[in-house]
Amino acid sequence: MELQFLGGARTVTGSCFYLNTGKLKILVECGAFQGSSEIEKLNYEDFPFEASEIDYLFLTHAHYDHIGRTPLLVKRGFKGKIFCTTPTKELARIIFFDSARLQKEDRARSNRKQNKGGWEGSEYEKDEPLFTEEDVENTLKLFETYPYSESVTLNEDLEFRLRDAGHILGSSMVELWVKNENGRARKFVFSGDIGQLGQRIIRDPEYIREADYVCMEATYGNRLHKNKDETMVEFLAILKEAKRTQANVIIPTFAIERTQELIYELNLFYGKKIIKGMPVYLDSPMAIEATKVFRKFPEFYDEDATRLIEKGDDPFDFEEFEAIQNVEASKRLVSAKGAVIMAGSGMCTGGRVVHHLANNIENPNNHIIFAGYQVRGTLGRRIVDKEPIVQIKGKDYESRAQIHTLGGFSAHGDERDLRYWLRNFGKTPRKVFVCHADEDVGIAFSEKIQMELGLETKVPNYKELVKLD
Ligand SMILES: [Zn+2]
Ligand SMILES: [Zn+2]
Numbered sequence: 001m002e003l004q005f006l007g008g009a010r011t012v013t014g015s016c017f018y019l020n021t022g023k024l025k026i027l028v029e030c031g032a033f034q035g036s037s038e039i040e041k042l043n044y045e046d047f048p049f050e051a052s053e054i055d056y057l058f059l060t061h062a063h064y065d066h067i068g069r070t071p072l073l074v075k076r077g078f079k080g081k082i083f084c085t086t087p088t089k090e091l092a093r094i095i096f097f098d099s100a101r102l103q104k105e106d107r108a109r110s111n112r113k114q115n116k117g118g119w120e121g122s123e124y125e126k127d128e129p130l131f132t133e134e135d136v137e138n139t140l141k142l143f144e145t146y147p148y149s150e151s152v153t154l155n156e157d158l159e160f161r162l163r164d165a166g167h168i169l170g171s172s173m174v175e176l177w178v179k180n181e182n183g184r185a186r187k188f189v190f191s192g193d194i195g196q197l198g199q200r201i202i203r204d205p206e207y208i209r210e211a212d213y214v215c216m217e218a219t220y221g222n223r224l225h226k227n228k229d230e231t232m233v234e235f236l237a238i239l240k241e242a243k244r245t246q247a248n249v250i251i252p253t254f255a256i257e258r259t260q261e262l263i264y265e266l267n268l269f270y271g272k273k274i275i276k277g278m279p280v281y282l283d284s285p286m287a288i289e290a291t292k293v294f295r296k297f298p299e300f301y302d303e304d305a306t307r308l309i310e311k312g313d314d315p316f317d318f319e320e321f322e323a324i325q326n327v328e329a330s331k332r333l334v335s336a337k338g339a340v341i342m343a344g345s346g347m348c349t350g351g352r353v354v355h356h357l358a359n360n361i362e363n364p365n366n367h368i369i370f371a372g373y374q375v376r377g378t379l380g381r382r383i384v385d386k387e388p389i390v391q392i393k394g395k396d397y398e399s400r401a402q403i404h405t406l407g408g409f410s411a412h413g414d415e416r417d418l419r420y421w422l423r424n425f426g427k428t429p430r431k432v433f434v435c436h437a438d439e440d441v442g443i444a445f446s447e448k449i450q451m452e453l454g455l456e457t458k459v460p461n462y463k464e465l466v467k468l469d
Contacts, residue, residue, distance in 0.1 A: 001019070001020065001021050001022060001178070001180050001181065001186070001467070001468045001469070002018075002019070002020045002465055002466065002467055002468070003017060003018070003019050003020075003213070003215075003433075003465070003466050003468055004017070004018040004019075004020075004048065004463065004464070004465040004466070005017060005433070005435065005460040005461070005462065005463065005464050005465075005466075006018055006047070006048070006462075006463060007029075007031055007033065007042075007462070008029075008031065008065070008217075008435045008436040009435060009460045009461055009462045009463075009464065010437075010438075010439040010442060010459065010460075010461060010462060011033075011035075011039070011437075011438065011439070011462070012065065012219055012373070012375060012436055012437060012438060013031065013032065013033045013034040013035060013039070013065040013375060014031050014032060014033035014034075014039075014042060014043075014065060014069075015029040015031035015060075015065055015066045015435070015436060016028075016029050016030050016031055016069070017029060017190060017215055018048070018049060019176075019178070019188070020049075021157065021158075021178045021179065021180065021181075022180070022181045023157050023179070024055050024056070024157055024158055024178065025049065025053055025054045025055050026054070026055060026056050026057075026058070026158070026176070026178075027054055027056070027057045027058070027073075028057075028058045028060070028174055028176075028190045028215075029057075029058070029059060029060060029066045029067070029190075029192075030057060030059070030066075030067060030068075030069045030070045030072075030073050031063075031064070031065040031066040031067060031068050031069060032064050032065060032067075032068025032069050032099075032130075033065075034064065034065055034068075034347070034349070034375055034378075035375045035376055035377035035378060036376070036377030038377075039377060043068070043069060043072075043130060044130070047073070047076065048463065050077065051073050051074075051076040051077040051078040052076075052077035052078065052079060054073070054078050054080050055080045055081075056080050056081055056082075056083065056154070056158070057070065057073070057078065057080060057081070057082045057083070057142075058082075058083050058084065058160070058174045058176075058190070059082060059083070059084040059088055059092065060084070060088075060165065060171060060172050060173065060174060060190065060191075060192025060193070061084075061088055061091075061165065061167055061168050061170060061171035061172065061192055061193060062087075062088045062089075062091030062092040062094075062095055062168070062170065062171075062256060063095075063168065063193065063254075063256070064095055064099070066192065066193070067092050067095065067096075068095070068099065069130070070082070070092070070096070070139055071096055071099075071100070071130070071131035071135040071136050071138075071139045072130045072131050072135070074131075074135055074138050074139045074142065075130075075131050075132075075135040075138075078142075079142070080142070081142055081143075081144050082139070082142045082143045082144065083143075083144055083145075083146060083152075083160065083162075084143065084145060084146075084162070084170070084172065085145055085146065085147065085148065085162060085170040085171075085172055086145040086147075086170065086297070087169045087170025087293060087296075087297050087300060088145075088170040088171070088172070089140075089143045089145050090170075090293045090296070091168075091169065091170065091256055091290060091293055092143075093136075093140055094255075094256075094286060094289050094290055094293070095256075096131075096136040096139060096140075097133065097136055098286050099130075099131075100129070100131060100132055100133045100135070100136050101133070102350070103129035103130060103131070103132075104129060104132070104133075106129075107129050146162055147162075148162050148163055148164050148172065148206075149161065149162075149163065150162070156179075157178060157179045158176070158177070158178055159176075159177040160174060160175060160176050160177070161174075161175045162174060162175075163175060163206040163208060164202075164203055164204075164205065164206045165191065165192045165193060165194055165195055165205050165206075166194070166195030166196075166197075166199060166202055166203055166204045166205035166206070167192065167193040167194060167195035167199075167202075167205070167257075167411050167412070168193075168195075168202070168256055168257035168411055169201070169202055169256070169257060169260075169293070169294055169297060169300055170297070170300060171192060171193065171195065171202075172192060173189060173190060173191050173192050173194075173205075173206070173208065174188075174189070174190040174192070175187065175188070175189055175208065175211075176188040176189075176190070180468070180469055182469075184469075186212045186213070186468070187210060187211050187212050187213075188211065188212065188213045188214075188215070189208055189211040189213070189214045189215070189216075189429075190215045191214065191215065191216040191217055191421075192217070193217050193219070193411070193412055193436065194216070194217055194412065194413045194417065194418060194421055195411055195412070195413060196225065196410050196411060196412060196413050196414065196417060197413065197417055198228055199261065199411060200261040200264045200265065200302075200304070200305070201257075201260060201261060201264055201294070201301055201302065201305045201315070202257075202300060202301065202302055202305075203300075203301075203302045204302075205413065205417075205421060207421060207424035208424065208425065209424065209425060209426045209427070210425065210426060210427050211425060211429045212429060212430045212431075213429060213430060213431050213432075213433070213468060214422075214425075214429045214431070214432045214433065215433045215435055216418070216421075216422070216432060216433070216434060216435065216436075217412070217418075217435060217436035217437065218418060218434050218435070218436060218437035218441060218442050218445040218446075219373060219412045219436055219437055219441070220373075220410065220412050220413065220414045220415060220418070220441075221415055221418060221434070221437050221441050221442065221444060221445025221446075221448075222415060222440075222441045222444045222445060223407070223414055223415055224414045224415055224416060225407040225408055225410055225414040226406075226407050226408045227408060228408050230408065231406050231407070231408025231409060232265065232408070234404070234406060234408075235265070235369070235406055236269065236274065236275070238367050238369060238402075238404055239269070239275050239278065239340065240275070241367070242278070242338065242340075242365075242366075242367050243275065243277070243278045243338055245365045246337050246338040246365075247337075247338065247363065247365035247366045247367065248336060248337065248338070248339050248340075248341060248356075248360050248363075248366045248367070249339070249340045249341070249366070249367045249368075249369060250341050250343075250353070250356050250357060250360050250366065250367070250368045250369070250401075251340065251341070251342045251343075251368075251369045251370075251371060252343065252344070252345070252346055252347070252348050252353045252357075252368070252370065252372075252380055253284070253287065253342045253343065253344060253346055253353075253371065253372070254344065254345075254346030254372050255284055255286040255287035255289075255290045255344050255345075255346070256287075256290045257411055258346065258371055258372050258409065258411065259282065259284065259287040259290065259291065259342060259344075260290070260291055260294050260316060261409060261411075262342060262371065262409070263280075263282070263291070263315070263316050263317075263321065263342075264305070264315045264316070266280055266318065266321070266340070267313070267314075267315055267316070267317070267318045267321075270318040270319065270320060270321075271313065271318060276320070277320075277338075278320065278338055278339065278340060279320050279321075279322060279336075279338075279339045279340070280318075280320055280321045280322070280339070280340040280342070281322050281323075281324050281333060281336070281339060281340065281341045281342065282321070282322070282323045282324065282342050282343075283324040283330050283333060283341055283342065283343040283352050283353075283356070284324075284342065284343050284344040284351065284352060284353075285325055286344060286351075287342070287344060288323045288325065291316050291323075294316065295316065330352055330355075333356065334355075334359055341356050343356055346372050346380070347372075347374050347375055347378040347379070347380040347381070348378060348379035348380040348383065349378050349379060349380070354379075354392060354393060357379075357383075357392055357397075358392045358393065358395070358397060360401060361383075361390070361392070361397050361398075361399055361400065361401050362397055362398050362399075362400050362401070363400065363401060364400045364401065364402070365401075365402075366401040366402070367401060367402045367403075367404060368383060368401050368402070368403050368404070369404045369405075369406060370383075370384055370403070370404065370405045370406070371405075371406045371409035371410075372409070372410065372411070373410065373412065376438065379391075379392065383399055383403060384403065384405055386399070386403060387399060415445065415448075418445070419448075419449060419452070419453070422449060422453060422455070423453065428454070428455065429455065429456075430456065431456050431457070431458060431468075432446075432449065432455050432456070432457045432458075433457070433458050433459075433460055433466075434446040434449075434457055434458070434459045435459075435460065439459075442459045443459050446458070446459045
């Protein structure tokens with residue numbers, strides 16, 4: 001058997017594992033690379049296999065870095081089945097269409113630029129878009145969804161089961177039972193992204209007792225998050241301070257999960273009247289769509305969220321909350337004062353948040369809150385790293401607003417959570433592959449679990465191919 005690491009290897013984005021058992025060719029995830037234009041070029045590379053020969057694709061959850069190249073795989077000939085949970089499918093549909101639309105717009109824009117003779121983009125932007133809406137339609141036809149915990153036997157060489165990863169709505173870990181060349185059963189566990197314990201709305205990650213080979217994420221393998229209560233106190237203090245000075249709070253948010261968790265939290269604050277007289281705007285059509293999917297699947301909620309609904313509270317709405325759909329209304333937010341504005345994209349690489357940052361970043365009274373991981377090379381990361389001058393839409397801005405990172409909102413487990421998850425394997429896995437982390441973080445985490453848990457580990461390189469028996 002061979003396992004090849006086609007993304008998420010010594011980097012956090014582009015997750016993609018290619019498992020060739022000799023009889024079956026399986027992909028787990030088909031994510032897109034995100035970050036600098038250098039990194040994003042990798043999205044256009046050829047797959048090192050014939051897409052039409054892949055039998056199955058498993059998607060752990062609907063984040064772009066885990067599913068983003070799926071329609072491209074289909075465009076290049078993949079006709080097999082795609083397995084995931086129902087919420088993952090519905091959220092993936094939103095992400096695919098949004099991405100196809102953005103690519104079409106980028107393309108139109110770069111064509112206009114080229115026509116004017118003012119081409120400034122990098123080489124690859126001149127290429128075809130990665131995929132179109134038609135490719136997305138074809139992709140959606142291949143999905144087959146399953147609930148958590150159901151064992152599915154596909155044939156005598158493959159059985160699988162999805163388990164709750166507690167990361168975003170519908171997120172799963174994949175357990176795969178396959179046969180090696182000698183007909184021996186081997187079990188793989190692909191962790192996907194592992195959620196933080198005690199996250200809002202969704203349940204905690206499940207623990208898995210057995211595996212021969214584990215491919216796991218380690219995004220925060222070198223860090224401990226502040227605890228949830230401290231984070232909420234900090235969040236509340238920022239809101240109160242902004243209210244006092246009539247300043248704005250800009251929150252770049254990921255459309256899926258982070259947005260809904262923030263609204264959930266704000267609904268509690270506003271419901272108890274801890275904060276009032278401070279409007280909250282969700283300026284993201286994509287996040288509004290994603291929230292509809294959240295409403296559709298209450299059976300995926302944890303106990304607290306379920307209890308809230310039973311009491312008749314709508315966790316995704318409150319009096320001073322307003323969802324902004326159209327562009328005109330979004331533009332009017334330029335004159336907002338003493339408001340909370342949540343907008344995408346989560347890493348400030350595009351979307352409406354870019355305008356809000358340009359409007360607000362130079363005022364030292366304003367606040368910018370980061371509640372999610374910022375990939376290296378993105379505008380979000382530059383702001384978090386406190387670069388004094390940042391470029392927004394080609395113009396320089398002094399970064400003078402107050403910058404906060406609320407790690408307690410993270411949808412990823414921290415170092416302790418990840419180690420705890422590993423400790424729960426009853427039988428020591430033959431090997432643990434540490435993926436989905438910046439290189440230094442992955443290496444540090446790998447060394448730590450080698451020493452403390454006595455595990456055999458590897459931090460694979462991009463495109464590295466490992467032979468397994
Ligand atoms: Zn994720
Ligand atoms: Zn991820």
